[in-house]
Amino acid sequence: EPEVTQTPSHQVTQMGQEVILRCVPISNHLYFYWYRQILGQKVEFLVSFYNNEISEKSEIFDDQFSVERPDGSNFTLKIRSTKLEDSAMYFCASMGDGYQPQHFGDGTRLSIL
Amino acid sequence: GDSVTQMEGPVTLSEEAFLTINCTYTATGYPSLFWYVQYPGEGLQLLLKATKADDKGSNKGFEATYRKETTSFHLEKGSVQVSDSAVYFCALSTDSNYQLIWGAGTKLIIKP
Numbered sequence: 710e711p712e713v714t715q716t717p718s719h720q721v722t723q724m725g726q727e728v729i730l731r732c733v734p735i736s737n738h739l740y741f742y743w744y745r746q747i748l749g750q751k752v753e754f755l756v757s758f759y760n761n762e763i764s765e766k767s768e769i770f771d772d773q774f775s776v777e778r779p780d781g782s783n784f785t786l787k788i789r790s791t792k793l794e795d796s797a798m799y800f801c802a803s804m805g806d807g808y809q810p811q812h813f814g815d816g817t818r819l820s821i822l
Numbered sequence: 823g824d825s826v827t828q829m830e831g832p833v834t835l836s837e838e839a840f841l842t843i844n845c846t847y848t849a850t851g852y853p854s855l856f857w858y859v860q861y862p863g864e865g866l867q868l869l870l871k872a873t874k875a876d877d878k879g880s881n882k883g884f885e886a887t888y889r890k891e892t893t894s895f896h897l898e899k900g901s902v903q904v905s906d907s908a909v910y911f912c913a914l915s916t917d918s919n920y921q922l923i924w925g926a927g928t929k930l931i932i933k934p
Contacts (some may be wrong), residue, residue, distance in 0.1 A: 740920060752866070752911065752924040765919045801865060807874075807920055810856060815865035 711735040714815035715801050722791055723822055730786045730817045732801030740804040741784045742811060743776065745769070745797040752800070758784065788819075796821045824849040828912050828925035835902055836933050843897040843928045845886075845912035853914040855879075855888055855895040855924070860909045869897075869910070907932045 714733045722728045734741055743755040756762055756766040763776065775787045784803075788795055798818050802811040829844040847853065857869040858877070870879030875890035884899045895912060911926040 742921065743877050744922070746926075751926045752922075753911075754921045754923070757919050757921050765921060771903075802922075804920060807917065810868045811867040811915075811920070811922060812868070813858075 711812075711822075713801055713812050713814040715799075715817050715818060716743065716808070718815065719818045721820045721822065723799070724793055725790050728788050728791055728819065729786075730799050730819070732784045732786070732802075732803075732814055733782055734801065734803030735805070735812055736778055736782070738803035738805050738812075740764075740803040740806075740811075741776075741778070742804075743786045744800045746800065747797040747814075755799075776807055791819075791821045793821050795819060824853070824914060824916060824923050826912050826914055826923055826925035828910075828928050831909075831929040832931050833928060834931045834933065837904055838901045839932075841897070841902045841906075841917070841930070842898040843910055843912075845895045845897065845925060847893050847895065847912075847914050849893075849914055849916060851916050853916045855886070856913045856915070857884070857886055857895070857897050857912060858911045860911065860927070862908070866911070873926070902930075902932050903934055904932045906930060 716731045741758040746752045757764045758772045798816045800816045801814045804811045825848045854873045858866045858872045859869045870881040872879040872888035878887045909927045911927045913922045
């Protein structure tokens with residue numbers, strides 16, 4: 710069965726550094742999402758991407774965050790200048806159409822020191 | 823805004839016990855409802871879903887019925903196993919953008 714894959718599984722970064730989290734969605738999917746889960750808290754929506762542009766973003770997704778789909782297969786989340794509070798598990802998801810569920814990757818654990 | 827409320831955990835049961843994890847929601851429109859499961863050290867996996875009122879989602883012995891009148895989507899299983907130990911998330915999505923709105927998650931611990 711096709712899977713969403715995320716790399717790296719764990720990223721440790723110094724505060725203030727840029728970080729790029731990578732995702733390869735399922736190949737024929739059209740909708741792409743990033744969520745995050747701070748340890749011990751609920752999963753939160755960050756951003757959705759459809760038709761090569763952001764379709765919606767949450768208030769968490771400020772100017773420090775950006776997403777790209779650079780080559781038609783990868784879907785990346787960039788945090789420009791990381792803060793301690795960005796430490797979380799980041800999940801990528803993709804979906805074929807509005808009638809299907811979202812499929813998730815295993816997540817990237819981001820630790821900011 | 824739209825929201826999901828789940829019973830707090832952890833829920834600790836003995837093997838073969840009956841499981842109920844409560845989930846209620848608030849939403850404008852007609853959301854789709856989901857249960858996702860997160861096993862230790864793993865990602866989020868879809869367990870079951872329901873897209874309209876009175877639909878019953880089922881998978882791996884788990885069931886949940888979309889109850890519009892009580893705005894609920896409670897997860898049930900007749901006989902749990904140790905391997906069911908995980909965190910269970912209730913979530914909804916609406917037609918606009920399909921983003922998932924999540925409950926806080928309920929940790930389930932099954933003792934042999």
